[in-house]
Amino acid sequence: MAISLNVYLVTDGNGREAVEFYRDVFNAEVLAIQTFGEGPSSPDHPIPPEAKDRIMHASLQIGGSVLMLSDTFPGMEHTIGNHITVTVNTDTADEATRIFNKLEVGGEVKMPIQETFWSPAYGSVTDKFGVQFQISCTPNNA
Structure with a gap:
């Protein structure tokens, strides 16, 4: 059985900057980047304008590993922790x-x-x- 571990980071509206920063630091390949505005929409849960450009999901290939990240959704608490x-x-x-x-x-x-x-x-x-x-x-x- 193959198992891989990925680190998932949560940023507070600066996810795009984080993607570019880590791409440069690790000479990484950006595999995916999608904003909340690019995701599927639902009339029951509309995306507020302030969320449209925030990163819903991004992944970067760094050697044999993948780093993933997303921004918080506006209104959600963002806690910079020391647990990661x-x-x-x-x-x-x-x-x-x-x-x-x-x-x-x-x-x-x-x-x-x-x-x-x-x-x-x-x-x-x-x-x-x-x-x-x-x-x-x-x-x-x-």
Whole structure:
């Protein structure tokens, strides 16, 4: 049986910016992006004008993984939480450092990228969207 895990992020109206940011950081391919306005409509549940351009669903191919995200629907509470940590494993320290350096722009470094006993390059950063990342180089295992 094949099992894959995907990280799903929820943004607060800046989903399109997040898609472009992660596309650039990870050299990702945007697989899908759909706004609430592009989704099916129902007279019983009309889409308010302020929701039409928000992201209903997006997915990005990053190596062998898929990152998914959506915006909140207007009126829904958006909570930036610390319960989601995305672990990014690379096979070179240079790539780990490159990704870390891009994620830290506008974000907050929790642990600078550095050599640790388990990795030649490890760091922890919360990006400008409030998402926590652990970046780690794992040679021969990425």
